[in-house]
Structure formats: C-alpha cells, structure tokens
Amino acid sequence: MKITKSGSAEWTGSIKEGKGTVSTESGALNAQPYGFNTRFEGQPGTNPEELLGAAHAACFSMALSNLLGAEGITPGRIETTSKVTIEKKGDGFEITGVHLVTQIVADAEESVLMEVAQKAKTGCPVSKLFNAEVTMEATIG
Structure with a gap:
C-alpha cells in the first residue's frame, strides 16, 4: 500500500523581512503564517520545527498504540510532545536533536x-526521517 499526503508553502520576500504561509491537503492548516520572526524570534505563527514536532508526536503516538494493540494492550491515553531543536552550524542551521516526551x-x-x-x-x-538523535522519556500512569 502506498499513500501520498501533501503540504505546501508559499514564500515572498527576503529571509528576514519576507513572509510565508503553509497549508495542508486536509485543510488542517490553511495559509497559516510563518516567517523569520515566527521561527527565530518567538512571534505568533508557526515554523517548520514545530510542524515537524507535531507530526512526530502524532506519528509516534499512533505507532505506540498500534504496537500496544499487537501486545493485546489498549491504551487509555497516550500524550506525546516532540521537542525539535535547531542550531546554527557554520553558515547555516540544522536540526540537532529531537526529544519525545510521552x-x-x-x-x-x-x-x-x-x-x-x-x-x-x-x-x-x-x-526514521530525522538524522538527528531522537531521544525519549516516558512515564506510566
């Protein structure tokens, strides 16, 4: 089985003064604003790292539910946050770590x-997409 889902982004202007929007095929995000200020200066809007974090938390939670089900365990609740770290390295930036808290x-x-x-x-x-180290801490109950 092969499934393809899509997201899209539009960007106008320079890196610091420019702005963009991000949307998803499902409509969950529709022209959600993002820019340098939302990524590096904590301004309202989204950024690629938090979108990756949300996708990772959702994917992990579903994978965990599936694997628990294979063990005959039905979870009452799985609550996950994925913390994605980006750092300046040389002339650019890279994602250097991803930490799951569930x-x-x-x-x-x-x-x-x-x-x-x-x-x-x-x-x-x-x-499996991340080249960065993916770590985790889990609590039960």
Missing part, C-alpha cells in the same frame, strides 16, 4: 510499556 496510561506492566515505547520511537516513520 505519558502512557494503560493497564499493563511498566517494563512492557517501556519496551513497546522504545520500539515505537525507532519504528515510527517520522522518527
């Missing part, structure tokens, strides 16, 4: 949940 509420032994969470971290399709 809370798993499920009726199962902690050791089993932690093992399955580790498998989800490495097996999640979005985790």
Whole structure:
C-alpha cells in the first residue's frame, strides 16, 4: 500500500523581512503564517520545527498504540510532545536533536510499556526521517 499526503508553502520576500504561509491537503492548516520572526524570534505563527514536532508526536503516538494493540494492550491515553531543536552550524542551521516526551496510561506492566515505547520511537516513520538523535522519556500512569 502506498499513500501520498501533501503540504505546501508559499514564500515572498527576503529571509528576514519576507513572509510565508503553509497549508495542508486536509485543510488542517490553511495559509497559516510563518516567517523569520515566527521561527527565530518567538512571534505568533508557526515554523517548520514545530510542524515537524507535531507530526512526530502524532506519528509516534499512533505507532505506540498500534504496537500496544499487537501486545493485546489498549491504551487509555497516550500524550506525546516532540521537542525539535535547531542550531546554527557554520553558515547555516540544522536540526540537532529531537526529544519525545510521552505519558502512557494503560493497564499493563511498566517494563512492557517501556519496551513497546522504545520500539515505537525507532519504528515510527517520522522518527526514521530525522538524522538527528531522537531521544525519549516516558512515564506510566
């Protein structure tokens, strides 16, 4: 099975004074503003790193639910944040780290949940996209 989903972006102007919008095929994002100020200066709007973080958190949570289901465990709740770090390196920037923080509420032994969470971290399709180190901390309950 092959599925293709799309997102799009439009940019006008120079890097610091310019601005852009980002949209998704589903319409979840529709001309959401982004720019230098939203990426590096904390201004309202989105940025590529938080979009990657949201995608990663969603993908990991789904992968974890799937793997738990394969173990006969139905989670009551999985709450995940993916923290994406970007740093200036030489003449440009690079994503240097991605850290998952997840809370798993499920009726199962902690050791089993932690093992399955580790498998989800490495097996999640979005985790596989990152060249940066992907780390995780998980809590149960």
